[in-house]
Amino acid sequence: MENLYPFGRIMAMVAVLFLAATACDTNDSDDTDLDLMPVNTVTTDGYTLSLFADRTLETGVNTLYWTVEKGGNDVPIQSFSVMPMMDMGEMQHSAPHDSPILHEEDDDYYYHKMIFVMPSGEMGSWALNFEIETKDGNNITGEMPLEVDASWRLTSVKDANDKIYFISWMDPYKPVSGNNKLNFMVHTRENMMSFPAVDNLELIIYPYMDMGGGQGHSTDFNHPTGQGKGLYSGSINYSMSGVWTTSVRIVADNDTLPEAVFEYSVQAK
Numbered sequence: 525m526e527n528l529y530p531f532g533r534i535m536a537m538v539a540v541l542f543l544a545a546t547a548c549d550t551n552d553s554d555d556t557d558l559d560l561m562p563v564n565t566v567t568t569d570g571y572t573l574s575l576f577a578d579r580t581l582e583t584g585v586n587t588l589y590w591t592v593e594k595g596g597n598d599v600p601i602q603s604f605s606v607m608p609m610m611d612m613g614e615m616q617h618s619a620p621h622d623s624p625i626l627h628e629e630d631d632d633y634y635y636h637k638m639i640f641v642m643p644s645g646e647m648g649s650w651a652l653n654f655e656i657e658t659k660d661g662n663n664i665t666g667e668m669p670l671e672v673d674a675s676w677r678l679t680s681v682k683d684a685n686d687k688i689y690f691i692s693w694m695d696p697y698k699p700v701s702g703n704n705k706l707n708f709m710v711h712t713r714e715n716m717m718s719f720p721a722v723d724n725l726e727l728i729i730y731p732y733m734d735m736g737g738g739q740g741h742s743t744d745f746n747h748p749t750g751q752g753k754g755l756y757s758g759s760i761n762y763s764m765s766g767v768w769t770t771s772v773r774i775v776a777d778n779d780t781l782p783e784a785v786f787e788y789s790v791q792a793k
């Protein structure tokens with residue numbers, strides 16, 4: 525046993541050195557745990573705006589990351605706003621979104637949520653209209669065109685008065701067998717330029733697996749409850765992998781809306 529002792533000491537020293545090295549890394553703003561892919565770049569008045577995302581943009585909830593550089597240096601920013609616009613020929617409309625804020629862990633990036641309510645295609649094309657005021661008083665404006673794919677993670681329902689509710693399936697992004705934390709976001713449309721989040725709703729869900737031949741089953745789940753800013757959190761514990769549906773019924777002011785249905789596949793864990 526005695527010869528294990530020096531080995532254990534060496535391993536302990538290696539661990540300490542490793543911790544010291546990783547601790548240094550987190551102080552270096554050039555290193556990041558963000559795993560991002562480039563979406564598009566626009567240069568205007570010598571400023572280069574680059575847009576990144578953690579995956580291909582699609583209908584539903586996306587997180588967007590921006591860098592603003594001039595001559596290879598980050599530009600200090602006073603204010604930053606982004607307006608998504610879809611040009612559909614005879615009409616234009618926006619989409620639900622937050623304004624970009626400085627990333628807490630990596631100050632190279634400004635980031636925000638963007639909920640695309642339609643895919644790009646023959647019906648229309650998307651662009652983000654940006655407006656930035658730099659700390660030294662310059663204004664940067666322009667538009668960043670982008671492509672949005674269709675996905676299963678967005679659906680919508682209307683009430684009897686034609687008020688529309690956009691329901692986004694945010695988490696789990698890729699459902700797996702076993703327990704999954706469930707997050708939905710709900711937005712409405714006040715007019716073509718305003719898509720606010722909707723709170724104080726009741727969401728009644730029902731996960732179901734169709735086994736064919738009139739057979740099927742549900743699984744353990746918890747109905748989502750409101751967390752504010754249009755977020756509703758619950759859980760689903762999938763008993764099997766395969767194709768599932770989850771219906772969502774919104775109850776707004778005692779008015780129960782028609783059900784919306786998400787259909788997706790659950791991977792084996």
Ligand SMILES: [Cu+2]
Nearest residue numbers: 610612642648
């Ligand atoms: Cu559209």
